[in-house]
Amino acid sequence: MTGNEVASSRSIHGAAAAGPDADVVIAGGGPAGLMLAIELCLGGVTPVVLERLGEISVIPKGNGLVGQIVPVLDYRGLLDRLSAGATYAGPVPGFAFGPLQLDFSRLASSPLHVLAIPQRRLEQILAERLAELGGTVRRGHELTGFSQDDDAVTISVTGPDGGYQLRAAYLAGCDGAHSQVRKLAGIGFPGITSSEVYRIGRVTVPAAMIIRRTGEVEVPGAAPAATRSRRWRAWTRRPPRTPTSSPRGRTRAARTSTAR
Ligand SMILES: Cc1cc2nc3c(=O)[nH]c(=O)nc-3n(C[C@H](O)[C@H](O)[C@H](O)COP(=O)(O)OP(=O)(O)OC[C@H]3O[C@@H](n4cnc5c(N)ncnc54)[C@H](O)[C@@H]3O)c2cc1C
Numbered sequence: 001m002t003g004n005e006v007a008s009s010r011s012i013h014g015a016a017a018a019g020p021d022a023d024v025v026i027a028g029g030g031p032a033g034l035m036l037a038i039e040l041c042l043g044g045v046t047p048v049v050l051e052r053l054g055e056i057s058v059i060p061k062g063n064g065l066v067g068q069i070v071p072v073l074d075y076r077g078l079l080d081r082l083s084a085g086a087t088y089a090g091p092v093p094g095f096a097f098g099p100l101q102l103d104f105s106r107l108a109s110s111p112l113h114v115l116a117i118p119q120r121r122l123e124q125i126l127a128e129r130l131a132e133l134g135g136t137v138r139r140g141h142e143l144t145g146f147s148q149d150d151d152a153v154t155i156s157v158t159g160p161d162g163g164y165q166l167r168a169a170y171l172a173g174c175d176g177a178h179s180q181v182r183k184l185a186g187i188g189f190p191g192i193t194s195s196e197v198y199r200i201g202r203v204t205v206p207a208a209m210i211i212r213r214t215g216e217v218e219v220p221g222a223a224p225a226a227t228r229s230r231r232w233r234a235w236t237r238r239p240p241r242t243p244t245s246s247p248r249g250r251t252r253a254a255r256t257s258t259a260r
Contacts, residue, residue: 020152022048025168027143027155027181029053031062031119033174034126034137038076041133048166049135050157052142056127060200062119064088066095070113079115082125086117143180146171 024040026033029051040047064086065073073079083089091110095102104110127137138159145156153171157164173181182189209218 020167020169022046022166022168024048024170024172025050025143025153025155025166026172026174028173028175028179029123029127029137029139030174030176031122031126033172034123034130036172036174037130037135037137038126038133041130041135042076046133046135047172048168049130049137050141050143050155051137051139054140054160056120056123058120060118060120060202062122064114064116065122066114067112070115073115078125078129081129082115082117082122085121085125086115088114088116090114143175146181146184 023045024047026037026047026049029037029049033049033051037047037049070079070089073082079089090113091104092112092114093103093105093110095104095112095114102112104112130137141157141159143155144158144163147154148171152167152169155166155168155171157166171181173179173185175181205217210216211218
C-alpha cells in the first residue's frame with residue numbers, strides 16, 4: 001500500500017458517512033484468507049486483505065492438503081498449477097488418521113486425495129491467483145483493533161507508514177489459531193486439548209550420528225530407525241507433575257511419512 005493509499009484510507013474514514021472503504025476486509029493472508037479472497041473476487045467482490053508479515057513466512061508449517069479440498073481446488077481450476085509445485089498429487093491407497101489406519105484397497109478407487117505441497121508454496125500460488133483476479137494483499141499491515149456500529153466495522157491497522165483506519169461492511173478473521181479478531185469479537189475457543197506438546201525444529205544432523213553401514217540415524221534417547229529420509233519427528237511426553245518423575249520424559253523418534 002502506498003502512502004497515498006494510506007492517506008486516502010484515512011480521509012475516507014474521516015468521511016465515514018460517504019460509505020465504507022471496502023465491502024470486505026480480511027485479516028490474515030494465510031491459506032484461509034487467500035482462498036476466501038479468491039472466492040470473493042470470483043463472486044464480484046474485491047476484498048482488502050491485511051497481512052502483518054512483510055513476506056510469506058519460510059517457517060515450515062503445513063505439508064499438504066488432504067481430502068475433499070483437493071477436488072474442490074480442481075473445480076476452481078487451481079489444481080494443475082498447485083500440482084506443479086507438489087511432491088505428490090492424487091489419490092492415496094490408505095491413510096493414518098491418528099491410531100486409525102484407513103485402508104481403501106477394497107474400494108474400486110480411493111476417495112481420499114492428497115496434495116503434498118509446502119504451505120509457503122501454496123500461499124505463493126494462491127496470492128498469484130488472487131493478483132490475476134485483481135486482488136492484492138497488503139503485506140506488513142496488521143489489524144490492531146476494530147469496533148462496529150450499525151453500518152460498518154471500523155478497523156485499526158498498523159502499516160509500514162503508520163496507523164490508519166478502514167471501514168468495511170464485513171470483517172473476516174482469517175488470522176490464524178491465535179486470532180486477534182476472534183478474541184476482540186469475544187468469540188470463545190472452547191474445547192479440550194491434548195497434553196502432548198508438538199515442537200518442530202530444523203536441525204543439521206552431525207555426520208557422527210549417521211551409521212554409515214546402514215544409513216540409519218542415531219538419535220540420543222531413541223531407538224535407531226532405518227531411514228534415509230531427511231525429515232524426522234521426535235515425540236517427547238510431558239513428564240507427570242510429581243517430584244519423583246524423570247525430568248526427561250520418554251522420547252522416541254521415527255521417520256515421517258511425508259515426502260522428503
Ligand atoms: C509448526 C506447524 C506445523 C504444521 N504442520 C502442518 C501439517 O503438516 N499439515 C497441515 O495440514 N497443517 C499443518 N499445520 C497447520 C497449518 O499450518 C494451519 O492449518 C494453516 O496455517 C491454517 O491456515 P490459516 O490461513 O487459517 O492460518 P495461518 O496460516 O496461521 O494464517 C494466518 C495469517 O494471518 C496473519 N495474521 C495474524 N494476525 C494478524 C493480524 N492481527 N493482522 C494481520 N494479519 C495477521 C498471520 O501472519 C498469518 O499469515 C502446521 C502448523 C504449524 C504452526
